Amino acid sequence: MSSASQAPADPLNVPRHVAIIMDGNGRWAKARGLPRIEGHRRGVETVRSVTYAARDLGVKMLTLYAFSAENWNRPKDEVGALMGLLELYLRKELDTFVRDRVRLMTVGRIEGLPRGVQRLLAATVERTREFADYTLVLALNYGSRTEMVDAARAYAAAVGAGREKLNDASWDSFAKYLYTSGMPDPDLVIRTSGETRMSNFLLMQAAYAELYFSPVLWPDFSKADLAAAIADFARRERRYGMTSEQLKPVAAAK
């Protein structure tokens, strides 16, 4: 983490895929003596602004952790309110996504969401399918561990059906069965609100991601905060297990 006043970001080094753990809605509300749901409502506004901020800054794919598989354990009224906000958000956003050519995709056990939400998601995903320049991915009822179990099950079924050979198993052949099949891995994972955990979010996909922790609570997270995270990313050297010296010829050849 660092301030935006340091060296400027290299425009060629903007992360293609940014994934965000949106945290701090409850604390934002509590600090103002408001109910938690007000924090979530403001959080939805930030979802809207950050979706466009990321695109303006050159990001191609933005994944937002909107509802985790563990979030069902929250009080019933909060879960209901979050699902209500999600439904309202999707209703309002469908035409905007089409107008602005934003492709919507999802990751998670979508079949576990309320039927109304599932229908809206399916319609939005379908109507925005052709847009290739910018993609918003909502992680809903998502958890890395359930994703692994679902993928292992699907992979085993494919082996049983003769579509995969166990002896040929590799990360690439297995990754086709993840919810994220066909998506690039995140380059940068941001968590807001000062917490420094991954919370079961894209654990395998983030194997080589850069991590950035912002103290800002999600409802207050601005385009400038996102730009600071991207500038920080642009100054880092990603070595993928190699040495700095090994990477120099690769960088020089670019």
Ligand code: FPP
């Ligand atoms: C964490 O805040 C945030 C969530 C539980 C999920 C994020 C949800 C939204 C931004 C609203 C719904 C999203 C969409 C796309 C409609 P927290 O409640 O854990 O905050 P706290 O740690 O301060 O209590």
